[in-house]
Amino acid sequence: MKWLVLGLVVVNLALWYVFQAGGGEKHAVASGSLPRVSSLKLPERSDGISKGYRCVRLGWFEAPDAAMSAGQNAGVPFLVKEGRHELAPLNWILIPFESFDLAREELERLQSLGGDEDAYIVASGEYRNAISLGLFESLSAAESVLAEKKRKNPDAVLAKFPRNRIGYALVFRVEAGAEIERLQAVEADTETKIEFVDRDACKGVASLGKSP
Missing domain, CATH: 3.30.70.120 (Alpha-Beta Plaits)
Known part of the structure; x- marks a missing residue:
């Protein structure tokens, strides 16, 4: 009988401890929930x-x-x-040339054939003296046009045109x-x-x- 009473006391103490621990944890969760910005009050914390x-x-x-x-x-x-x-680069169709004079001759030839009236010679930068045949956002569209341009000049290439x-x-x-x-x-x-x-x-x- 004595051991039964002692056992009941131990069980009751254990249940009380679990209840107190659970209640404290619940309070911490509730107090730590994110309030609305308009009513936000920063709690005091030692870490600053x-x-x-x-x-x-x-x-x-x-x-x-x-x-x-x-x-x-x-x-x-x-x-x-x-x-x-930076923005996504454009796809640039070019015909590279080492000199401006050679590029001008080829540009005149292409324009006489028709279809390249908007082409121009690049004046500066990495592709200086190249003939520009168009800029495209779509890579597939650029590749399609490149295949067409190669029939007029097989040296046409596709490059990236950086932009920002x-x-x-x-x-x-x-x-x-x-x-x-x-x-x-x-x-x-x-x-x-x-x-x-x-x-x-x-x-x-x-x-x-x-x-x-």
Whole structure:
């Protein structure tokens, strides 16, 4: 009988311990859930991470005014940065030549045959003195035209035409841990297609509405 009573006491103590541990864990999960940005209060933590800020850069915007508008609507410190970024290269049909005079003779011959009125001689760069016969976004279209051009001049080749453009990136500062929510809000508020998102140094992002 004594051992039965002792066993019941041990079981009760174990159940009490499990209940207390489970209740504490449930409280931690509830208190750690992500609040709405408008009511976000950073908890006190010894590591200091929650007290900091993060700066996020996203783009590209076609015009600085569009980036400024997105930043103002976000309601957080921001600035707008101008940047040059690469685009997918075009497919370039060329006939290489070592000298301008040889290229001019061939260009006159091709144009006399018809169909190459828009061709021109490249004035500088890696393909200087080459005859340009067209630029194409589609590789299959370029290869089809190349086959046709080779019937007039078998030296025609296909090269890559590098290109880039000027764009504007929005850099904004938010509380650590709120980056994703703010990004989603910015993306939902603009018609601009967001091509990239990355971290950025917070230098200069100190007040609302800064531009280059």
